[in-house]
Amino acid sequence: MEKIQSLELKNISKSFPGVKALADVSFTASPGRVCGIVGVNGAGKSTMMNILGGLLQPDDGGQIFINGQEVRIENPKAATDLGIAFIQQEIQVFDTMLVYENVLAADFDKWRKGKRSLVLDRKAMRKEAQKYLDALGSSISVDAPVYSLTVGEKQLLQIARALSQGGQILLFDEPTSSLSDNEIAKLFEIIGKLRDQGYIIFYISHFLDEILSLCDNVIVLRDGRKTGDALVSDIDKEKLVSMMLGYMVEGSARSSVRKQNDIVLRAEHISGIRLPKDVSFDLHKGEILGVWGLLGSGRSELFNAMLGIDKMTNGKLYYAENGKLEETTSKKLYKHIGYLTEGRHYDGLFLDMTIGNNITSSDIGRFASKFLGTLNTKKENEESRSLMKQVNVKATNEKMIVSKLSGGNQQKVIIAKWFLKNPDILFMDEPTKGVDIGAKTEIQNLIFEKSEKGMSFVIISSELEEIMSLCDRIIVIYEGRLVGEVSKSDFSKDSLMKGIVSQEGNHAD
Amino acid sequence: MRTKKFDILSYSNYIVLAVILIVFAIGGNNFLTLKSIFATINNGSPLIIITCGVTFALLVGVIDLSVGAIGYAAGVTAGLLMNRLNIPVEFAFMVGITLGVFIGWVNSLFIVKFKMNPMLVSLGMMLIIRAIARIFTDDKTVTLGNHVSSIRQARIAALGEMPALMFGLIAVIIACTFVLKYTPFGRKLLAVGCEEKVAKSIGINTDRIKTAALMTCGGICGIAGCFWIVTLGSVVTTGLNSYEFLAIAAAVLGGTSLLGGRGSIYPGSVFGALILLFISAGMSNMGVSIYAIPFVRGIIIFIAMYVDSLRTQSMMKIPMAALKE
Numbered sequence: 001m002e003k004i005q006s007l008e009l010k011n012i013s014k015s016f017p018g019v020k021a022l023a024d025v026s027f028t029a030s031p032g033r034v035c036g037i038v039g040v041n042g043a044g045k046s047t048m049m050n051i052l053g054g055l056l057q058p059d060d061g062g063q064i065f066i067n068g069q070e071v072r073i074e075n076p077k078a079a080t081d082l083g084i085a086f087i088q089q090e091i092q093v094f095d096t097m098l099v100y101e102n103v104l105a106a107d108f109d110k111w112r113k114g115k116r117s118l119v120l121d122r123k124a125m126r127k128e129a130q131k132y133l134d135a136l137g138s139s140i141s142v143d144a145p146v147y148s149l150t151v152g153e154k155q156l157l158q159i160a161r162a163l164s165q166g167g168q169i170l171l172f173d174e175p176t177s178s179l180s181d182n183e184i185a186k187l188f189e190i191i192g193k194l195r196d197q198g199y200i201i202f203y204i205s206h207f208l209d210e211i212l213s214l215c216d217n218v219i220v221l222r223d224g225r226k227t228g229d230a231l232v233s234d235i236d237k238e239k240l241v242s243m244m245l246g247y248m249v250e251g252s253a254r255s256s257v258r259k260q261n262d263i264v265l266r267a268e269h270i271s272g273i274r275l276p277k278d279v280s281f282d283l284h285k286g287e288i289l290g291v292w293g294l295l296g297s298g299r300s301e302l303f304n305a306m307l308g309i310d311k312m313t314n315g316k317l318y319y320a321e322n323g324k325l326e327e328t329t330s331k332k333l334y335k336h337i338g339y340l341t342e343g344r345h346y347d348g349l350f351l352d353m354t355i356g357n358n359i360t361s362s363d364i365g366r367f368a369s370k371f372l373g374t375l376n377t378k379k380e381n382e383e384s385r386s387l388m389k390q391v392n393v394k395a396t397n398e399k400m401i402v403s404k405l406s407g408g409n410q411q412k413v414i415i416a417k418w419f420l421k422n423p424d425i426l427f428m429d430e431p432t433k434g435v436d437i438g439a440k441t442e443i444q445n446l447i448f449e450k451s452e453k454g455m456s457f458v459i460i461s462s463e464l465e466e467i468m469s470l471c472d473r474i475i476v477i478y479e480g481r482l483v484g485e486v487s488k489s490d491f492s493k494d495s496l497m498k499g500i501v502s503q504e505g506n507h508a509d
Numbered sequence: 510m511r512t513k514k515f516d517i518l519s520y521s522n523y524i525v526l527a528v529i530l531i532v533f534a535i536g537g538n539n540f541l542t543l544k545s546i547f548a549t550i551n552n553g554s555p556l557i558i559i560t561c562g563v564t565f566a567l568l569v570g571v572i573d574l575s576v577g578a579i580g581y582a583a584g585v586t587a588g589l590l591m592n593r594l595n596i597p598v599e600f601a602f603m604v605g606i607t608l609g610v611f612i613g614w615v616n617s618l619f620i621v622k623f624k625m626n627p628m629l630v631s632l633g634m635m636l637i638i639r640a641i642a643r644i645f646t647d648d649k650t651v652t653l654g655n656h657v658s659s660i661r662q663a664r665i666a667a668l669g670e671m672p673a674l675m676f677g678l679i680a681v682i683i684a685c686t687f688v689l690k691y692t693p694f695g696r697k698l699l700a701v702g703c704e705e706k707v708a709k710s711i712g713i714n715t716d717r718i719k720t721a722a723l724m725t726c727g728g729i730c731g732i733a734g735c736f737w738i739v740t741l742g743s744v745v746t747t748g749l750n751s752y753e754f755l756a757i758a759a760a761v762l763g764g765t766s767l768l769g770g771r772g773s774i775y776p777g778s779v780f781g782a783l784i785l786l787f788i789s790a791g792m793s794n795m796g797v798s799i800y801a802i803p804f805v806r807g808i809i810i811f812i813a814m815y816v817d818s819l820r821t822q823s824m825m826k827i828p829m830a831a832l833k834e
Contacts, residue, residue, distance in 0.1 A: 077712055092710065094703040096771040097696070105700055106711040108693035118692050161711070 004083055004168040005067050006030050007200055012062035014047050014224075021047040022058070023224045029169075031198040034191060036215030036232070038205065040244055040294070040462050044224040045204050049171050052202075053086040054079035080106075085167025089174040091154045093146050100129035100142040103160045132160040135197075136190050152183030159190065169200040176210060177296065188214050206296045208237055220244055245464055261285035263318075263325060264456050265333075265425055270315035272298075272305035275480035278314070283425065288447065288457040290471030292464070292496055298480035299460045300342060303427050307334055338362070338418035342429040342460075348414050349402050356384035356398035358413050362421040387416040392442055408439030415446060426450075429460045444470055464496060521816050522763060522780040525809075529784060533791030540794045543669045553786035554678045555580060555737040555749060559756040560763075560782040561685045561774050562729030567760055568689075568702045569722045570769030571620060575612065575631040576730045577752030578638040583609045583734030585642040588744035591656040598656055606731035612638065613727020617720040635753065643746055651744040660739050674739060681732055685774040688725070698722055702769030758806075759785050762813040764820070784809065 007029045014022040022044045029035050039045050050056040052064075054073040064071055066082060073079050079086070093102050104111060104125055111128075113121045129142045138156050146154065155175060162170055172191070176184045191214060195201055205211055211218055212232055220228030220243040228235075228243035265283040270276055275298030283289050293299050304310040306317065308330025319328040319336065341348050350358055360367060360380050367380040384398045391412045395405060402413060411431065418426055431447075432440045447457055447470060461467040467474060468491050476484040476496060486495050534541040550557075559576050566573035583605035590601040612634065619630040663673035689695040700708045701718045709715050738744055757767075763781025765772025772778065788809060789802045 076710060080712065092704070092707040094700050094707065094770070096703050096766075097699055101696055101699075105696070105708070105713070108696045112693060120691055120693055120696070122691075165711070 002067070003198070004031065004200060006065070007169055008065040008068075009048075009052075010063040010065070012048065012051060012064070013059040014044075014051065014056060014062075015059055021224050022051075025221070025224075025226045027219055027226065027229055029200050029202070031168075031200050032195055033216040034195050034201045034203055034214055036203050036205065036211040036218040037221065038208065038211055038218060038240065038244060039221035043221040043244070045221055046173065047224075048221070049086065049173055049202070049204060052079065052084055052169075052171060054084075080165050080167075083166055083168035084171065085162030085165055085169065086171045087155075087158050087162055087173065087175060089177055091151060091158065091178070093154050093157055095147040097146055098142070099133075099140055099144050099146060099149070099157060100126050102146055102157050103129040103132055103142075103164055106161065106165050128164070129160070132163050135163065135193075136160055137193065150183070151178050152180070152186060155179065155183075155187065156190065159194075167199075169202070170194065171202045171204075173204050174206070175203075176205065176207065184210075206294050208240055208294075211240070212237065261287070262320065262323060264320050266318040266325060267306060268316045268318070270302060270305055270317075271313050272301050272310050272480075273313055275301040276305060276477065276482075277480040279475075279477065279480075279482045281475050281482065281485075283456050283458060285456055286451050286454045287473065288451050288459060288471045290467040290474035291458060291460045291477060292467050292474050293477035294462075297477045299477055300429050301480070302477065303339065303429060303458075303460070306330060307337070307339055307427065336424050338421055338423040338426040340414055340418060340426065340428040340431055342433065349410060351401075351403040353402060354399050355388065355393060355395055355402055355405070355413055356381055358402050359384040359387055359398075359416045359420055362417045383420065384416075387420055388413075391416045391419065391446055408435040408443075411435050411443065412439065415443065419446075419450070423455070425456045425458065427458045430462065431459060432461070432463075432466060440466075468496070521820075522776060522784070525813075526780060526784050526787065529787050529791060533787070533794060537791055537794040538796075540791055545790070545794070547669075547671055547675065549786055549790040550678070550783070551672045551675055552740055553782065553790075554674065554740060555733045556752060556755055556759065556786060557678060557779060557782040558681055558733035558736060559730055559749075559752055560759040560778045561682065562726045562733065563753070563756045564685075564760045564763075564765050564772055564774055564778045565689075565698070565722045565729065566726040567757070567765050567767060568698050568769055568772055569719045570702050570705070571627040571631075571719070571723065572757065572767065573616065573631045573723065573726055574628060574753045575616060575634040575638065576726065576756055577749045578635040578642075579609050579612050579727050579730035580734035580737060580752065581749045582612065582638045582642050583731035584738040584748060585646060585651075585734075585744055587735055588651045588653055588738050589645060591653055592651050592744075598660070602735045605734055606728055609731020609734065610724050610728040613724040613730075614720070616727070617723040620723065621716050621719045646744065646746060648746050650746065653738060653743055657739045657742060661742060674736070677736065681729070682775055682779055685729065689774050694718070694721065699770055702766075702771075704770070755785060755806075756782070758810045758813075761817060762810065764817070766817075766821075781813075 009028070010026050012022055012025045013020070025044070025048060037045050037048070047056060051058050052073065054076045057074070058064075064073065071082055073082065073084070076086075094105065097105075108120065111120050111125050113119045126142045133140055133142065133156075136156055136159060138153070138160075140149065140153055140156070146157065149157070159170070175187060179187060188210075191201060191203070195216075203211070203215055215232050217231050218228070218235065218240065219226060220240065222244060228240070261284045263282045264285045266281075268280045270279045277298070279302055281289070291299050291302065301310065305312045305315075312330060317328050317330065317333055318325045319333055320326070321336070350361065353361075360383065364375070367376050367383070368374065369376065381398055388395070388398060393405070393409050393412045393416065395409065402410060405413065415431075432443055435443065444466075447459075451457060459467065459470060461470070472488055474486045474491070474496065475482055476486065530541065539545065559580055563573055563576045566576070586608050587601040587605035590596040590604060591598060616631055616634055619625045620627045660674060661672075664670045665673055689698070697708070697713050697718045700713060701715045705715050734749070737749055741748070759781035760772065760778045761767060761781070762784055763772070763777035763779065765777055765781075785806060788805060792802050792805060793799065
């Protein structure tokens with residue numbers, strides 16, 4: 001394969017039903033440079049990488065040029081043939097096989113002893129695999145079984161495999177998300193080495209520090225558009241964050257500042273295995289509390305640790321059941337709360353069940369008779385119908401299968417499900433993610449309505465605009481720590497941004 | 510890298526087999542003679558070979574319940590060809606083995622192409638094959654007489670009267686081990702069984718590999734069918750009954766994972782089968798009731814599963830510990 005001298009993307013767009021994931025993105029990349037790609041959740045980073053990796057096709061009108069020649073990347077195989085290698089976030093190795101087999105797994109047939117021979121030339125395979133491992137400066141033995149390697153070493157294996165497939169354009173998608181600090185340093189060293197050897201490298205990360213220390217230039221995406229393209233030397237963290245977040249409405253959609261009611265939940269020194277680290281906060285009755293931080297800051301982990309889904313290594317929870325704050329456990333607390341998870345497709349809904357059955361699943365015992373436990377399906381259907389109406393699920397009736405609904409309506413079904421249980425506190429992780437703008441407003445109004453009636457909310461959102469318009473108070477999480485609290489009167493883009501920006505760089509403690 | 514530690518779990522097969530042999534050597538009656546060992550292995554060759562066959566299916570994550578029936582069908586076909594049409598032995602065997610490959614292909618058609626559940630497809634296949642084979646034999650024993658007796662009775666004096674048939678067995682084991690360990694096909698098989706999605710993403714044609722694995726499995730089971738009629742000298746209608754479960758148990762006993770991606774022919778599956786064979790041989794030698802033999806086999810399988818889960822856990826623990834450094 002000839003050496004790749006340039007990669008150019010021109011006017012790349014990608015539409016999904018209802019969403020424009022990418023709009024007219026153009027840029028060029030050249031060898032010997034690491035190009036960082038940043039943006040908040042849903043900004044279009046992954047879509048772009050998937051287009052380069054052949055997993056998605058751009059809309060008509062977009063063009064990709066390699067060495068000045070237009071190419072079409074129709075499938076992952078085509079991407080490989082063009083020298084594009086995708087190093088994915090999840091580690092993709094064969095655990096039960098050996099290191100050299102993993103490195104060369106893409107084309108075993110190439111390694112027959114002769115053209116007609118059936119036998120693998122294992123000596124040559126070991127030598128070849130060793131070559132790539134050496135190039136990466138790794139001391140892993142080619143004969144080691146892969147299951148005995150650390151996560152970092154497995155990642156290295158993936159890079160070695162990418163090189164063995166002739167990869168010259170390397171796409172790293174969040175490679176550090178499961179690595180320890182030492183391993184990250186090692187990975188950066190390797191990426192630096194590869195850069196010096198003339199590879200074209202793309203590096204996607206949520207960690208701005210990583211981008212600033214590793215990359216040569218950076219491309220910023222926001223809502224599918226390119227909002228920044230700069231040399232790292234010309235930019236600082238604050239500028240980067242403002243490009244990522246863009247302009248937004250300041251202030252809240254709810255005009256009245258609510259008076260502070262009694263505390264319903266107090267969390268003290270909540271710590272998980274890795275994240276969060278020592279987070280404390282109070283939640284008042286009828287309050288909407290926002291949790292703001294970049295992805296990977298430990299927002300979801302905070303919920304999981306508090307609610308006993310992940311292990312809580314340290315911390316105390318207090319819950320006021322009858323107006324009196326008493327210490328409680330995650331398990332007991334879970335009975336009084338609802339938890340709307342981020343991944344509604346895999347842990348929020350029974351996709352193959354009807355809307356009605358989904359809604360009533362949160363509190364099915366309510367419809368059972370006391371004596372035999374038989375279900376009163378008539379009452380069940382009535383209740384689901386009224387809740388469907390309340391949250392405005394657009395469907396013909398409650399017997400429709402949930403997987404047939406749009407994302408926004410599915411989300412409303414989940415909300416209806418929790419409204420049925422009517423908990424005191426509702427935890428929501430990205431309640432409007434992947435939901436169209438109309439449904440978004442409806443969901444926000446439902447949250448306001450319920451909070452007026454005394455339900456408390458704790459809400460995670462990646463969208464600053466949304467969190468600012470929804471919440472009464474916002475706590476800011478950075479690298480698992482609580483780094484600030486902003487009350488409604490002080491809401492502004494800057495105050496929240498500073499919450500994360502000012503913390504970067506001085507978290508050595 | 511990490512130094513190789515003596516790991517008792519990875520030698521569990523040898524240890525178990527040695528323990529069994531010692532126990533029966535002490536408790537039994539002339540158990541550890543060359544002659545009786547040869548007889549046990551020779552009579553057990555259908556099980557050993559079916560275990561090798563099913564290993565190929567298990568490695569790609571398919572639990573094939575039709576393996577016993579495939580061997581049965583191959584044996585019946587070869588037997589009928591010899592008995593009724595007087596067709597030469599070698600040719601009859603070829604037809605039987607080809608039939609095995611064909612049934613493996615039909616299985617793969619349903620499992621790979623139509624994405625049906627492997628266990629139920631092969632269960633249905635097992636019932637169908639057995640029914641057809643019994644219709645063709647009128648549910649009567651087919652005697653083979655002179656056709657195979659010369660093969661069965663051939664002994665090699667220089668090797669302590671070793672039955673010549675055992676050479677065939679050894680050849681099959683070597684061939685299977687070779688395919689699995691030293692060919693590109695074997696590596697791809699492991700890769701597909703280990704992580705099908707990853708294998709696909711790096712360009713391995715996973716469907717083709719699975720099809721080939723099931724056809725290989727069918728062919729090997731066909732060979733087992735030929736061994737079965739030779740060692741028995743006749744085709745009985747209940748032949749190779751429930752061998753699918755014994756073979757799968759033997760394979761897992763030998764360290765093959767039911768989820769695919771991990772396992773070996775030699776030593777793994779071969780030793781697994783030998784353990785099961787010597788347990789029953791030793792127990793009948795000691796005069797234990799024949800009804801107790803399945804009971805003990807069952808217990809051994811439980812123990813093997815426990816050892817396997819320990820092995821898996823210890824495998825998974827290593828990277829976790831390394832993470833904490």
